[in-house]
Amino acid sequence: MDNKPLFHFSLPGMDFNEDYEEPDAISSPPRPSSPPPIDTPPNEFLQTICDPNSAILEDTSDDDAEFVIHEKRAPPMKIDEKVWGTLVHMRAAYSRLSIAEFLNGLFTSEDSELKKASGQFYAGSAHLNEMELWWNACGGETDQAMADWVMEKAAAICAREASHLTDRAFDGPHFEDAKALRLPATKISVKAVDEFQVKALGSVYDRVTPNLQRILRAVTTPPPGSEAKRNREFGRTMITSMALNLRSQKTNYHQAIMSLIFWDNRLPKRIVQMLNEFGISSSHAYQIKGIKALSKSVQDLARAAANDIAKIKMLPYDNFNWMSRAWETSATHKSQSHDQVAALLVILPTPDGTDAKTVTSIAQFKEKRSSGRHSIPPRQALAEIIPSRTDEAILRLPPNDPICALHLIVPQSMWLVYELLVVC
DNA sequence: GGCGGAGCACCTCAAATCTG
DNA sequence: CAGATTTGAGGTGCTCCGCC
Numbered sequence: 194m195d196n197k198p199l200f201h202f203s204l205p206g207m208d209f210n211e212d213y214e215e216p217d218a219i220s221s222p223p224r225p226s227s228p229p230p231i232d233t234p235p236n237e238f239l240q241t242i243c244d245p246n247s248a249i250l251e252d253t254s255d256d257d258a259e260f261v262i263h264e265k266r267a268p269p270m271k272i273d274e275k276v277w278g279t280l281v282h283m284r285a286a287y288s289r290l291s292i293a294e295f296l297n298g299l300f301t302s303e304d305s306e307l308k309k310a311s312g313q314f315y316a317g318s319a320h321l322n323e324m325e326l327w328w329n330a331c332g333g334e335t336d337q338a339m340a341d342w343v344m345e346k347a348a349a350i351c352a353r354e355a356s357h358l359t360d361r362a363f364d365g366p367h368f369e370d371a372k373a374l375r376l377p378a379t380k381i382s383v384k385a386v387d388e389f390q391v392k393a394l395g396s397v398y399d400r401v402t403p404n405l406q407r408i409l410r411a412v413t414t415p416p417p418g419s420e421a422k423r424n425r426e427f428g429r430t431m432i433t434s435m436a437l438n439l440r441s442q443k444t445n446y447h448q449a450i451m452s453l454i455f456w457d458n459r460l461p462k463r464i465v466q467m468l469n470e471f472g473i474s475s476s477h478a479y480q481i482k483g484i485k486a487l488s489k490s491v492q493d494l495a496r497a498a499a500n501d502i503a504k505i506k507m508l509p510y511d512n513f514n515w516m517s518r519a520w521e522t523s524a525t526h527k528s529q530s531h532d533q534v535a536a537l538l539v540i541l542p543t544p545d546g547t548d549a550k551t552v553t554s555i556a557q558f559k560e561k562r563s564s565g566r567h568s569i570p571p572r573q574a575l576a577e578i579i580p581s582r583t584d585e586a587i588l589r590l591p592p593n594d595p596i597c598a599l600h601l602i603v604p605q606s607m608w609l610v611y612e613l614l615v616v617c
Numbered sequence: 618g619g620c621g622g623a624g625c626a627c628c629t630c631a632a633a634t635c636t637g
Numbered sequence: 638c639a640g641a642t643t644t645g646a647g648g649t650g651c652t653c654c655g656c657c
Contacts, residue, residue, distance in 0.1 A: 363657060377621060442622055443656065462647060469623080476623050481648065 347408065354402040359441035367401045374437065376449045378475075378482035382490035389450045395430040402433060409433065435472035448475045449483060456480050495538050505541040505549045 270278075283290060300311045314320060331339045357365030358374060365371070374397075376385060399406050409429045434447035452475040455465055468474040475483070498504055543549055 360656070375621095379621085441656075445622080461645095463645090466624095477647085478624085478649085479622065482622095 347404070351405045351408065354405055355437055355440050358401060358437055359444055370397055370401050371444070374444045374446045376446045378479045379486050381449065381483040381486040383487070383494055386450065386453065386487065391427050391430050394434070394447060395426050398430060398433045405433065405436070431473070439472040445475055448473065449479065451475070452480045453483060453487070456484060498540050499538055503549055505543055505552055507539040507541060509537050509539065
């Protein structure tokens with residue numbers, strides 16, 4: 194029978210004697226009272242460590258007490274020496290037990306004492322240190338087998354995070370966050386659109402998917418010295434939204450808003466469908482339902498504002514000649530720049546010290562007329578109706594500023610336009 | 618089992634292209 | 638050049654399927 198040991202090790206100047214005879218496993222040798230020197234020949238060393246008949250261990254002469262008192266204490270053993278001694282013992286006592294088998298036995302055993310020992314090992318997070326050592330010793334990311342193992346575990350961690358927001362949201366720790374990431378087409382409203390912020394969404398992802406974000410940051414952060422002008426946070430947020438949407442189409446908050454943006458910019462249906470496949474946008478059908486819901490939400494707001502006695506309303510209805518690039522948004526025309534007859538509901542701010550009822554009171558105008566409103570000198574009257582310097586400054590706003598178009602309709606000398614709702 | 622998103626077929630309409 | 642035909646895009650309704 195081949196009794197060749199399963200492992201072989203050596204230190205400088207030392208090696209095992211192949212002719213060494215293995216002692217009985219049940220008679221483990223006692224620990225030597227002093228460390229064996231590294232460069233001791235193997236036979237002597239093994240005798241020192243393992244031989245119960247060793248001269249050191251057998252020294253039971255009457256001089257013991259004197260020896261303990263007068264002998265200088267042996268210097269502490271180095272780690273190498275202790276490890277070496279342990280390996281020697283293992284080989285001597287259990288020549289067929291490999292280190293891998295030993296570790297497996299220690300960490301998978303059901304024996305209470307062994308579990309206690311392995312638990313102490315975990316308690317100090319020593320296993321993380323060992324894993325770091327093994328990672329470096331094997332070549333880190335250049336070792337394919339090691340990288341495969343690590344990535345498999347990392348993928349499982351990221352999948353678990355995603356699961357807590359999608360298929361296992363109900364049972365997970367982020368149920369409320371998962372609900373906030375779902376936006377049914379029929380629930381799209383002005384409030385939902387107004388509240389959407391990529392930055393805020395990114396913060397939510399940082400909180401509920403920290404490990405996935407760690408990986409995305411590592412991948413998307415450019416190397417030092419290269420181009421760094423772009424803000425990667427928005428892209429990482431989009432990537433996360435895409436990943437979650439591809440896992441579950443119910444997680445669609447970002448995609449829903451994207452589909453509205455695409456609709457507003459007249460992106461063709463087939464492109465929307467393509468981007469839906471990619472997980473960037475909701476489907477075309479969702480777009481249509483969403484716009485319907487959004488239009489209803491806008492109308493509800495307009496009705497509420499129109500019936501609010503605390504607001505000052507103005508309802509211009511005319512053929513508006515929109516300035517170039519002054520976009521009008523409506524449910525039926527998307528964003529267009531055109532001239533057309535339209536009705537606008539304009540909510541004007543209430544001046545300080547008064548209220549809507551007083552400002553819009555007919556009696557107020559009658560009072561002004563009766564007090565000689567038309568008796569002021571013509572020159573003064575003209576000065577009051579022509580644009581002031583402030584008016585002119587506002588009228589010189591950039592042509593693509595929609596406020597500019599509004600000021601053409603509502604003279605600045607009256608009130609600033611506070612809110613505009615388009616009634617479709 | 619209900620809800621909601623996606624897929625699909627089908628419709629309408631307008632622009633582009635063909636044909637006599 | 639005018640009418641016919643084709644093409645392509647937007648929109649709708651039904652069905653399937655995943656999630657809760």
